[in-house]
Amino acid sequence: MNSPKHSLRSVACIGEVMVELSPEAPECFKAGVAGDTFNTAVYLARELKNNSVKVSYVTALGADLFSDRILAEIKQHGLATDHIERRPDRMPGLYAIHTNGSGERSFSYWRETAAARTLFSEPCEVELDRMSSFDLVFLSGITMAILPPPVRKAVIDWAEGFRNAGGTLVYDNNYRARLWEDIATAREINSAMWSLANIALPSLEDEMELFGDVDRMAVVDRLHDAGATRGILKCGADGPLDLSTGLEIKVPPREGPVIDSTAAGDSFNAGFLASHIAGHSDILSAKAGHALAAYVIGFPGAIVPSRD
Template sequence: MRAATNLGPVVCFGVHILDILGRPVSQIPPGQHSVIIDEIRVTAAGTAAGASVDLAKLGVRVQNIGAIGDDMLGDIVLTLLKDYGVGTELISRLSGQVTSATILPIRPNGERPALHAPGANGAFGISHVTPAQRSALLSAAGIHFGGLDAMTGLNPADLAELASAARARGAIVTMDVLRNGGVESLESLAPVLRNTDWFCPNDEQLLGLTGESDLHRAALRVLGLGARGVAVTCGANGCRVIDADSDVIVPSIEVSVMDTTGCGDGFDAGFLTGLLAGLSPVQAAWVGTVCGSLVATGLGSDAGITDLGQVASMLLDTANDDAKYAGERLRSKISNTESEVGGRE
């Protein structure tokens, strides 16, 4: 049982991946040898699916749009999402396609090399977008575009009109990317960025996409494309919230790191939750930073976060006025009733 809120609905549109993770893996054994490790898990991951799970954990009403294959891996992704209370009715199952999947041997220091099979994410195109999916986007309070750069069958320009219409109706629009792309990727994403409130890549991605060597200059490049602001995660250095008027550093939260898979998705979910709750971008970034830090404490992109009350308590324990205000605001959003969905911890 998880505390409910009145936040949402949110639509997470983008990449869905089944992650198979094991830890700790110092090296791959030679030949056909084997090695005993501590833990193996499977999670619904990817820049859209991973964020949706964390949003659901935070009590936000969320449903997903994207593509999986008509295979057993897709069945598992749907089961995992449903167990957390994510709406899956609008996820397309593409005939003849396999579900995107990644094998992640997690190193003892939390690093995560990846073996990836792209699958259905690259086959989803604008022709697959149904009237029901369009309706969900146009009625959403928040939209998170996750991993459009990895959806090679979809031209982001085809989504520009939908994103613009949703934003005009009051939706908060955020975007994150999956890959470390170059300037050509940023140019491709520009039609949607023009209709995005907050772009939320990590620092390496932002520098690569813009071709800049300085984060502030890189963020200004994105603002020049029409985005309202950039909330860029910087690993152990926290994040920076940059818009036309300010550049604010939000420090990291000290935790014991097990696995960094999905920390960006956790940040995205927390940041959007904060914005939906009426917080300022900097206050919302504190929520995102706490959520991203919590994800790092366990194995997989669904680790660490329990519920909104846990996040609010951590914020209230932080010696920063913006963090404390965010904690108070989030606590006020928690319903007295418990949600009947999303029971998995």
């Protein structure tokens, strides 16, 4: 396969952005805007704010007031919106965050008829082939899970051509069992994406849950067998692991309590990619990702105040 382009000046993050309900006080939730690849796009744009790289968000929204608010938020975060589909017969999804005493989160979702599920489905204005104009494309297992099976296949076929043409494909499986028809389908699609990703950014817990690996080295071995030989295995507080070597990357312990682990992996992805785009090594990029994630989990919700 051809080598990725050396100069990365345009990035597309593809997926679903939803209305987020996060706990603000007992019996009180705050409404925000979030979603896994959207969170990565927001933090990536922040990290690249003094760079000339254009970060676009690619999704489908409705024509309702909630969709208008989401679109305004996307623009407010400095993301390009010229690859966003509007579907007048659909609305965005919604989810609520629940956190326990240690900051670990769980979610409740209302997204079965979300507009994002129609992305790249005909009739559409934002066609899949338009993604080939970007230097780097990032998507996740959630992106793949919400798409109809024929569109998933089209994405896989497109991804192979994109990589062969020198594009950089980045993938995080972000496994959510309830989004998939069955575990066999989830394994098949994710294995196909690992085989195509130039950079793999999996999370240890997701991989072990989906594939039943006994430990992180078993995860690394399986990913290598699938073709994912470059990237970072995110291992939470234990720190990241370099996929190419299987070695642990030393990171300082986090100071202070974990308030909310929502978007920990998403922000890690952003920190890693910003450093990668700046030309740094995977090790330094992993440290940058870990540092950003450590900051983000000190606040409630997915999108937190800027570090500046």
